[in-house]
Amino acid sequence: MQFLRKREGGSIAAVAERLGTSRRTVERYLAGKLKKPQKRLQAALVEETEPEWQPQVRAQAREQASTSRGVMVEVTAYFGFTCTGSSDDGRERQITTDISPTCVKQILQLQEVGATEEELHPVVAEARTES
Secondary structure (H helix, E strand, O other): OHHHHHHOOOOHHHHHHHHOOOHHHHHHHHHOOOOOOOHHHHHHHHHHHHHHHHHHHHHHHHHHHHHHHOEEEEEEEEEOEOOOOOOOEOEEEEEEEEEOHHHHHHHHHHHHOOOOHHHHHHHHHHHHHHO
């Protein structure tokens, strides 16, 4: 709740009003006396905080994926022969592959400039081949 205090310029009364609770309740949370909010307050906290923290979480995950971790990509592929009656008839398979941070960085940059899924397919295919 510290970030809400900062966001409202330090006014506990303003935070309490936005959350639809009492000033005293906000003070108890800030002091650490209360830990688990009631359902109504929990929903209000999520509504107030999500617009701020979600972009930060996404940015952090993108940074980790493009510098140190990479990502796992799962694709559906069709393997087999077209020979009728053979036990080698084609089948769909799920393939999971690690994608290197370098390739992830390229994919994320393309997404940021508005690349479509069709435009990303060859890049992801190349990344899978490389791995």
